[in-house]
Amino acid sequence: MSTEEIVSHQPLSSHSSQVAIVGVGGAGNNLLSQAIDGGISPRNCVAVNTDRGQLSESRARNKVLLADSTETNSPLTRQRGGEGQLLAYRVSPFTRESDFTILLTGLGGATGTKAAPLIAQWHRDRVRPIVSVVALPFIHERERRFVALRGLKKMVEACDCTVIVDNSVEKLALLDSKRVADETAALAVRGLSEVVASSDQMISHQILNILSLGSVATVCIGPVESRERVQSAVSNALTTPSASLPLTKAKGAVLLFRGIEPLNNGQAAQAYEAISSLVGHDVDFVHVSTRCQARSSLSIFLSGYTYDMALGTVDDLIEDLYDMEYGLESKATRVGVRMPLYEMELA
Ligand SMILES: Nc1nc2c(ncn2[C@@H]2O[C@H](COP(=O)(O)OP(=O)(O)O)[C@@H](O)[C@H]2O)c(=O)[nH]1
Ligand SMILES: [Mg+2]
Structure with a gap:
């Protein structure tokens, strides 16, 4: 039986949804700024980071500077019921009016990997749709890919759907373009937010229903x-x-x-x-x-x-790493790609 469904777009319905877009950590802040440059309104955007410098460069209207992990062990944090609560307390003023939240982060570092799933869970507990777009580390970021997988598991559990943008894969696709993954993530976020904010809620629900057919x-x-x-x-x-x-x-x-x-x-x-x-x-x-x-x-x-299927794709890359390490023949395109190094954080 075909479940195909074709819906025409009804522009500017009065029953559209409010969207909040939250970018967490260095990658999340960068990608959010790129989505804003691509045309989404900075008004509904929130940049969240532990890094004051990155936060000040963000084009988002709203910004939340998080304390680093030593500070999150403070008595104040414990009083408020832990990090999840503290994060919710800081971020929710910018998202609680919204019917739909899009979360943007890079996994494999410290801030996004830790904070993004907590922010997602807080929204999920309030039965609000939350879709995330996550960048996975480049293939040369060895340990980070493992850290990212743990973070991905938490994201997948906390979100209605997690859209994966794998930095490694995108770099293989278009060698001439320096930042294909960034472009992809920013366009995905812009497309989703634009459509949810300008279409009838029924269409947003259909989109959400289809996205949540699986967690990834x-x-x-x-x-x-x-x-x-x-x-x-x-x-x-x-x-x-x-x-x-x-x-x-x-x-x-x-x-x-x-x-x-x-x-x-x-x-x-x-x-x-x-x-x-x-x-x-x-x-x-x-x-x-x-x-x-x-x-x-x-x-x-x-x-x-599913998350397990996503694990499979990363396993392939880990195998490639192994091959490179031990001098075995591997796919030349993968080995030959020169990839830019992103800021490494000493967490
Ligand atoms: N596509 C893309 N990925 C990034 C960017 N910056 C960092 N990343 C990736 O995101 C992962 C987490 O890095 P980062 O966001 O700096 O860490 P955090 O600030 O501690 O959350 C890294 O391992 C990178 O692979 C970026 O600007 N674009
Ligand atoms: Mg950072």
């Missing part, structure tokens, strides 16, 4: 040369998912199209056909078009994955 999702982003060629745009986008999870295991797809003219139902049906044929079976589907003057693009969120 990937996002595939690509340009659209013309709406008549939407099928090839879909196939191209699906060749570079944000984390290397198998297409065949996807259970749902959320297609966000941006362009001067929205996709008509025929074009949306063609896009669906391309997705289901590449995935190899029917998936739950919703599509939303947003008008914009810029070059047309699409973001396809593939959902229905």
Whole structure:
């Protein structure tokens, strides 16, 4: 039985949702600023960090400076019932009016890995939808990938859906672009927040329902040369998912199209056909078009994955690391990539 569902976008409904976007830690702050540069309003954005310098550079309107871990052991923290409570107390003034929260962080460091799951859990306890977009460390950040996996487990447990943007995978896809992962994460956040804030709540619910078919999702982003060629745009986008999870295991797809003219139902049906044929079976589907003057693009969120499947993709990379370490033949593209080093923190 096909569960395909095609919904047209009703722009500027009076029943849209309020979205809050929270960026935690160095990566979270950077990616949030990039999403703001891409067009989302800084008003609903909150940057959270233990690093005062990074926080001051954030383009978010609201900022929360967290104490480092020595301070979180203070009597005041204990009085308030632990770190989760303290975090909630600091962050909630900026998110409690919202119906939908998007959490943005990089896992594998100290601040985001520790604080983001606590912030997510606090929202989840209030039965508010929370979707996270998380960057996983580059392949050369050995120990960090292990730390990230532990953090990912907590994120996955605390969020309705966690969209993984693997820094390692994205770097393989487009060698000429320095920061593909950043672009992907920022576009994913912008697309989701834009659609949730401007569509009918019913559409937001459908999107959330499809995203939460599994605890983990990937996002595939690509340009659209013309709406008549939407099928090839879909196939191209699906060749570079944000984390290397198998297409065949996807259970749902959320297609966000941006362009001067929205996709008509025929074009949306063609896009669906391309997705289901590449995935190899029917998936739950919703599509939303947003008008914009810029070059047309699409973001396809593939959902229905589990934490264990995500572990599998990281295992592959760990095997590659092992091969590199012991001089075994490995895929040349992976070894040959020169990756920029991000700020390392002495936690
Ligand atoms: N894509 C992307 N990943 C980043 C960026 N900065 C850091 N990361 C990744 O996020 C992980 C956590 O780093 P960071 O956010 O600095 O740690 P934290 O501040 O302690 O939470 C790192 O291991 C990096 O792989 C960034 O600007 N973009
Ligand atoms: Mg930091």
